[in-house]
Amino acid sequence: MPSKSSARLAALTVAAVCSTVATMVVVPSAAHADTVHIHDIQGTTRLSPLAGQKVTDVAGIVTGVRTYGSSRGFWIQDTAPDADRATSEGVFVFTSSKPTVAVGDSVTVTGTVSEFVPGGASSGNQAVTEIVKPTVTVISSGNAVPAPVVVDARSVPAAYTPAGDAAASGSVNALTLRPKKYALDYYESLEGMNVQVKNARVVTATDPYTELWVTVKPDENDNRRGGTVYGAYTSQNTGRLQIQSLGAVADFPTANVGDSLKGATTGPLDYNQFGGYTLVANEIGTLKQGGLKRETTRKQSRGELAVATYNVENLDPSDATFEEHAAAIVNNLQSPDILSLEEIQDNNGATKDGTVAADQTVRKLIDAIVAAGGPAYDWRSIDPVDLADGGEPGGNIRQVFLFNPARVSFTDRPGGDATTATGVTKDHGKAALTVSPGRIDPANAAWTNSRKPLAGEFAFRGKTVILIANHFSSKGGDQGLHSQFQPPARSSETQRHLQATAVNSFVKDILKVQKNADVITLGDINDFEFSDTTKLLEDDGALWSAIKSLPKSERYTYDYQGNSQVLDQILVSPSISRGCDFDYDSVHINAEFNDQISDHDPQVLRFKP
Template sequence: MKTTATLLRWLAASLLGATSVSGQSIAQINGDRFLSPLNGHSVTNVTGIVTAKGPDGIWLRSVKPSCNKRVSDGLYVYGSALAKNTSISVGDVLVVDGKVSEYRTNKDYLYMTELASPKVRSILERGRKVEPLVIGKGGLNPPTKQYSSLDNGDVFAVPNNQSLISAENPLLEPELYGLDFWESLMGELVTIERPRAVGRPNQYGDTWVVGSWNTTGDNDRTGLTVSAADGNPEAILIGSPLDGTKNPKDTKLGDKLDAITGVVYQAFGFYRILPLTNITITESPAPEAAPPTSLVSEGTCKGVTVGSYNIENFYAGDVAHVQAVAKHIIQYMRTPDLLAVQEIQDDNGETDDGTVSADETLTALITAIQSFSNTSIPYKYTYISPLNDESGGAPGGNIRVAYLYRADRLRLRNPNPGNATTANEVLPGPELKYNPGFVDPSNAAWTNSRKPLAAAWEFVGGSNNNISGSTSKTLFTVNVHWGSKGGSTSLHGDARPPVNGGVEDRLAQAETTASFVSSILAQDPSAAVVTLGDFNEFAFAPPVALFGTRSGLADLDEAAGIPPAERYTYLYDMSSQELDHVFVSPALAAARSTRFEHVHANTWLPYSARTSDHDPSVAKFDIC
């Protein structure tokens, strides 16, 4: 970080000198860094062309461009009276006075340079033609990987929050870094040609897009999949239209949009473009719905299907949600033999009255599956209740992980359930002391978080599980839902690298989970072991990478050859990303029969149509 002495010198330079500066250009006000060199100064005779008007201010562009790629020729002039002045129109050339200000609504956000308390001295000209800058043309291309020079090459690096843009105020390098690129266009009128949506709109209709410029991480749905050190800085958020219209809230991943023209702005933690009018969808990708998994159980130990699905705050009282999840399990996941589910709430959901049982919740799911099935599917369930109000999630919900299993194909091996405080152990064999049982539930790593549930399974058959001459192995599974990323800061935020909320907790959880799993392989290197669920972290981030190394398991995406851009189960901001993972033991990873698929049952749909915020995944193994 910048030394105290250096920071004090910079502050002194910005505060000393004349309090009123005459004849400053817009380029001089913006400067070639994130913060204005004239912050706090009153300026007079600032001349610019009106490029847009909003409800709370107007935007000006320099009459004579600076021709410096580091410096924006656009400026936001904040003042509702000026914005509502009907005698001022786009194309007018104004001379204004005001005070240079750096504004942000939250300490974690970046500042935006603006001219406050404006006073119009004169209107020099009317009807000047205003042409937007076209992003993607004339060398105006956003960088595709790095966000800031302060990230030291990796926006996802740990430790994070090592410096602040507001303190360092680095020189803008718009050809290298995404934040610098958008800052160098702050206040400018721009156009995006051939835009497409790379994320869902939020409740206000704000939508992440890219245009006709280079992108990285493109998946088959034309979204941008996040990868190591690449957080997709080339995407930009389209905010509220300046004419008072509303952006659509049903925009989907991959939707093509009409050209967008608007002004570059900074608000609520992100650079954004405020369009002159609302987004228009011109074409949606086909098919509208994702296909179901192609992986179907063979009904023998040679072809066992295992699924994982975070079903988002699931409880029996939400009948519509119960039915929607049941249909997904049947139609998209094709009723896997074993299903690890996460975010199972207790029987009365978010009523915080001490209830921890989830029998009614899971029975409702099994009943719904039966009601929608063409044939009788004998699912059973198993789980362990957490201690009241100690597993995080929605208050009162007592979320936990659980298993559904087809009793006609699988059963718990030597059932012996643990409880909320008993720690599972790997006994000689290997066998589990508790089946199922929590992994080290008293460990501080699980404070206010879900405990992993370990179980051992065998295929239903004769006394030795012999199916057509093949003997079933014990299948060991660990169902995880690691701590949330709550407390993270925006990729466009002040802290660099951005804060990855809860990462220290997940590192500790990775160690604990890996230690348990590795003890199985220590006894039997050829054991069939699967750890799966919502890891709440990227595969390349330190917690998941650490787990893979310490556990001895292989990332099934890698083992099954899933293309990197297709590894996503979640949409967040501008990125398709994978928080849900499956890791398998070497014996399963090396087997030619092992297969794996992510089923995009939710990420392809508009917000209103999704069943969960996560996609399910399905794997197929030979455990004979």
């Protein structure tokens, strides 16, 4: 999903549930009973029938206390539940300051019912029912906490969500919850309650913000390395659940995909801006390691051209990851003949001083590769216009070609710069670029505040191969899979569709000149292999995404919110895709690991031109 920067933004803090932007949703009041229970507050939809009203002496047992971040407060749960499965028996009490209650306290709370939308209404997120401006009375302490509801493969429905109400812009907020039919309804019916998962497998590694993801459905779209594959918009993984902790950061498990939390992980079920439904644990299971190892691809044969794409995550000379990236390229990727690198930053990284050159960044990486036992790569790229290509402000990220001159030569045709477009011509009956390296249609509005494709012409054993290196616009701004709007809006697609159309048009120009030209379009496409973005890249058979040559369970390059998914792709022209002498490998060295040096896995294509 998102590029590195947007993915990190999507996990800013374990207190992210407490976005400083809140939306109060007020709905028509229900009749006010003499005694209000938590299930009366929660109601049978996602919005409380008492939103905006003051409630008095709401009783419950404290099940969890959050003392950190800007969403300090505690959860209470009624010990006298009703018989309606749609109504939750738990609710969050927002205190703003550090709560003075403890788990096991029996309390009454007087305050106002509100609906807090983490991230604000524009995020599309669901609302969290809360009691705010509370007056809390402790009746007794040391009481037993209500037994947790066990969330497991049997209790979570196979269907993910109902379709939203068309009359409400696709929102599910007003729909009556059907917890036996839909997974999101099931989780919502437990909002604020004490829940538990047992022996849960980790499907997204521990991140720097002390959170991880597990699945309670071990067989749901699983892959051989322990993850859960996201293979279609209509095939959501319902067993995913984010895990955070109410305990000390130092006690949180450092887990990789395929590890498991043995025993019970127990705590209130929350909903936050950066992942949706989240078990905030008072008790967390014991980490059992799954022994996941980083993959190594095979070495290309003498007659094979090995082409790779690798997002090196905002690499600049001040980073400490050069040796690790070099070791990965030499050992895990087996020194590909050509590397398309994304997110190479300029020589001073995020400093905004007009610097756009990246020669120091690239040279430091090449030197590290040589030191690691790899080839002395040569390189080609085009410096962007300062601050024009998006990414981290001041970083001026761009794509760079590395190539092994002992095996591959680059065909230089001068004239390329940040604003000059390369075109297609005929040279001795073959398709050729007018400018190499060159940018594709850089003035096209499709590339506004986004990276422009870098085209280059290479020669391998006398055969011409044209490469187009890409880094499409990110998924930032899309509504989450857990959104109140179903299906969620993917607004970021609009620009990627324009970008895909522009690249496809350029490839068609090449194929008009030479039908059997070897063309490879590769990079961080920031979209799935089943997406409309990919379909537009492939339009009229001009290209084909080679990751689809892998079994569905092996199609992933990135891991986000419990979903192993495709963002990085290598697409090939018919002369390559229709042959029998190519193979593809998604080399899993980063995305599944807590100590990743990039959030993307590199991809390698080997073929005989």
